[in-house]
Amino acid sequence: MAMGYAKSIKNILFPEEHICSFCRENMAKPLSYICPSCMELVEVLNREVNLNLPHVEKVYYSVLYNRFIREKVHAFKFQGKTYLYKPFGEILIDTIEANGLKSKIEAIIFVPIHRRKKALRGYNQSELLAFYVAKALNMPLLKGHLIKTKWTFEQNKLGKIERKINLKDSFKAVNIEDFKGKEILLIDDIITTGATMEECAKVLVENGAKKVYGLALTSSIKL
């Protein structure tokens, strides 16, 4: 992990010593939510990918979608293990540092889910990740600025063309004066074709955002 601004913030974010959030057995490394043996299972990429998304400036993702990450993401998304936003947030911050992204962005936003889905699940995992990143970078979190208006099918069950059709006109921006002229970081948990990110970025740019950068934790396909 790079030192500097992040180190001083980590001193505030992390308690003196604590258990690893992934295995909940070993002690986490200092200023981290992850223990050394879990960290060995995380294949860090901190990669910029070229998906040719017209409204997204650049897209990055953090780690390889290996068995360990797949299980943890599944627990985070579908088994109510909301506390996993902390180690995952820590991983996202590492990608932001490794790619010098902090100086390019002014606010953090996330891919929204439909309010009915949020009511069912109780939380939006991407919002939790964005909350961590905004706090760690001391930047505003744009909450309730991007709304999912259409109930859509799970993207992972669809092909590339179907994904685009499925998402068409399914997001709406509100309170646009808060992000007008700003460079925004858009956070999601998993990126596949980038169709979701592109749809969100399109709405943001059409409503005045200067630039949108995309960041996902992992990618379910090899990018």
Ligand SMILES: [Zn+2]
């Ligand atoms: Zn561990």
